[in-house]
Amino acid sequence: MTTAALSATRTPVVLVADKLDPAGAAILEAAGVEVRVHPGLSADELIAAAADVDGILVRSAAKVTADVIEAAPRLRAVGRAGIGVDNIDLTAASRRGVLVMNTPLANATTTAELAIAHMFSLARHTAEAQASMSAGRWDKSALVGREVTGKTLAVIGLGKIGRIVAERGLGLRMNVIAYDPFLTGDSPLTGVELVDLDTALARADVLSLHVPKSNDTVGLIDSDALNKMRPDACLINCARGGIVVEADLLAALKAGTIAAAALDVFETEPLPADSPLRGVPNLLLTPHLGASSSEAQQRVSTEIAQQMADYLLRDEGRCAVNAPSVAPEELALLRPWMTFARHGGLMLGQVSDDPVVRLEVACRGELSERPSAPICTEAVAGVLSPCLDVPVNAVNAAALAEERGLAVLEQRAGTTGSASASTLELRVVTKSGAQHSVTGTVHEGQPRLTAFDGFRVDFVPSGSLLLTRHRDQPGVLAKVAILLGDAGVNIGGLHMSARRDDTDSALALWELSRPLESDELDGLAGLSVLVEARCIQL
Known part of the structure; x- marks a missing residue:
């Protein structure tokens, strides 16, 4: 549904x-x-x-x-x-x-601003100054800080938050360098130099972490990494707990391997009251405040x-973590193609008598220049849905295809025509070698089926359909219509196509007011003039 x-x-x-x-x-x-x-x-x-x-x-x-x-x-x-x-x-x-x-x-700016706030606090000892003043002391000479202007800010991870931190650093007239394993070539930010991780560690006056937590980043900043930093450098982690090995950081701070650090995230949250991180003079702690602004x-x-x-x-999914994500403006253009891919896949899945082992998705014309992942995913979901008892959608389609041994091949072929020249063809091959195909286009925002197994048709497929195959001879359609009428089924549309060759084969797709019951379908299949009668539900 x-x-x-x-x-x-x-x-x-x-x-x-x-x-x-x-x-x-x-x-x-x-x-x-x-x-x-x-x-x-x-x-x-x-x-x-x-x-x-x-x-x-x-x-x-x-x-x-x-x-x-x-x-x-x-x-x-x-x-x-x-x-x-x-x-x-x-x-x-x-x-x-x-x-x-x-x-x-939503919280990128807030988190980035906290990292900058930590940088200033470490540079000017504001937390220690507050504690000193609250205790009745005036420790002015003991709290001499450093300017950040002209210092090197190394940003680890140039995602959304990392880029904002880098931009703020440039605004403070800092020398900004960055490491991101997913970026190659030129830097995406003017004035920011891309370097490798070891170079970032060695050159940083301030090292600010902005990478997601993953198998690749857990323990990224360990004793080996800390030993590559300068003794007057500071470390800031407003990303995720576990990226910094806390025991290694604690040892480095006590040994003077680095000068100071600020942590907003921890391996265990809330941070235990007896954590050894508490009370370390050159370690600034905040209780995961990264997104905590009104x-x-x-x-x-x-x-x-x-x-x-x-x-x-x-059915408009944005900012999906576990499915293809498309910009809203691109999604609006792809939506009717995605609908056709799902409906076309459903049709192919329901007319295939044995498991589909191969799906070919061919985008032609201007469509070939658009992102194809959402279209392929919808086609896979359509093909698999009839044979599975779990919902198939953009989230699990790829995994279920792999699990069932369904190979998905994508083809692109551009043309010089307008958007109306774009077509989408889906072709399946079953385990026994049988093949079926659908071809469609989008006209005035509506996905239209223009061919089924090579037979030319032209309509918007939806709801309950009946597919019949027969010899192209007089009276066949009338006999089918009589049986449908006797069953109280209205015919909303009839789309028939014949091949002008020695087979004289014909195909008809009937738009019905409701799905046929099994005995009604058996009655149609018993007509000697029909080669095949099959229900399709979209």
């Missing part, structure tokens, strides 16, 4: 499992979504609360585990009000076809709420 059909039958339900700004819940309610606000649930309580919801919104406290996902058969999406998704089991979500979304831009709190809440509403009500 499509999202549009789903929303027509029942109201989507979203569980808000963490404390979020109430503006987010207001957006969901205004869109017609039922909102249940239950922050602070235990693991077992969250499993129970998720049993009948379509979406879950979290920040960082609630853990959406595999058990939670398994206990939520209606769950379609999990929204993270923030960037990191390490509190969500992505593997379990992807396997179930549950979309995971985040808000990568502006950011409201932005992450409203943005993730709008994303959730758009996905549950209109």
